[in-house]
Amino acid sequence: MLVEMRTYSFGPGGAADYLKAYNGRPRQLQSEILGRLLGLYQSEVGELNQLVFLWGFDSHDERDRRRRALMADAEFAEFRRGTRHLVLRQENRLLSAA
Template sequence: MIVEQRTYTLRPGTAAAYLSTYEEHGLPHQLPILGTLIGYYFTEFGALNQVIHMWGYEDLGDRA
């Protein structure tokens, strides 16, 4: 299995609006294209204001 991790840095105070917009407009379009969503995470310590999501693929051919 191949796991792709994507990290996005948000402006402070925009996490709730980002998540709401992404759930409504982004996720429905990405699910059929990007494969299996493993998880969606927000940072609470360390580098703040970041969202991390992980997508799973069977192999590199599936990722392409």
């Protein structure tokens, strides 16, 4: 299995604002298109104001196909445009079993 870890950094209060906008239809839509949300975490110690998403995929090809479908979705694009100002930094990692 391939795990994609996406870490989003926000200014103070930004993570809460992002979650308010995300929970509901955007989260449902993203989960339907991407598949397995393994976890959504918020940092409490260390670097704060972050959200970490872990998505599971069977292969790189599946990930690429699902990500393309998500980026092509007009409804999700609208959510991204409405929350883009909240995101200060984004880091993506692809993790495989050791």
